[in-house]
Amino acid sequence: MAWYPGAQKLELQPESNDQAAIIPTQFIMHSIAAPWTPRRTYEYWRDSTNLESHFGLGYDGSIAQFIGTQTRADANYRANLRPDGTGAVSIETASNNDATDPWTDAQVEQLIRLGVWLHQTHGIQLRVCRTASDPGFGYHRLHSDWALGGSTDCPGNARVSQFKNVIFPSIVARVTGAQEPTTPPTTPTTPTAPSRRRPGAYRAIGV
Numbered sequence: 001m002a003w004y005p006g007a008q009k010l011e012l013q014p015e016s017n018d019q020a021a022i023i024p025t026q027f028i029m030h031s032i033a034a035p036w037t038p039r040r041t042y043e044y045w046r047d048s049t050n051l052e053s054h055f056g057l058g059y060d061g062s063i064a065q066f067i068g069t070q071t072r073a074d075a076n077y078r079a080n081l082r083p084d085g086t087g088a089v090s091i092e093t094a095s096n097n098d099a100t101d102p103w104t105d106a107q108v109e110q111l112i113r114l115g116v117w118l119h120q121t122h123g124i125q126l127r128v129c130r131t132a133s134d135p136g137f138g139y140h141r142l143h144s145d146w147a148l149g150g151s152t153d154c155p156g157n158a159r160v161s162q163f164k165n166v167i168f169p170s171i172v173a174r175v176t177g178a179q180e181p182t183t184p185p186t187t188p189t190t191p192t193a194p195s196r197r198r199p200g201a202y203r204a205i206g207v
């Protein structure tokens, strides 16, 4: 199993020992709908649910890894472990309770760095996943097979925009040596339409 050198290791047991191996072919980004530190996210996985992500990311850019990237984690429904042995690496990121705020600059930077490491370590392909099983990079709501019940807003509109315009292009740029896109300032966004999900449902359906 592989552990990211840039993360604090907070190993989640018994999942880390007991869950099946995967060949990581995707990286899927989430918002956890709570303003949690990585340690608080670890405690939530440990104490309150059978679900878990591989990584947790705080607002300040602090990052922790809970499970090796070649072990199944359960944040992505059908992408967790496919019949061919491939699966997705997942990260849950601190957000406001409705997951409507943008990632902070520190979060954006860490997502880029982790994406580069996943490409270099596991050969995750430098493209946005075209289908639910296509190797590459994505965010939770990109494909319905990645969410229990087929529907989620995660990680929120502002973060989907950041993924498309900054994070994914910057991962590609750092790997290939091309010029990175300019990071737009993360000004507060005007609240948008209310979330489809009812309050509190987010965590229950598997973030």
Ligand SMILES: [Zn+2]
Residues within 6 Å of the ligand: 029, 030, 031, 140, 152, 154, 155, 206, 207
């Ligand atoms: Zn999610």
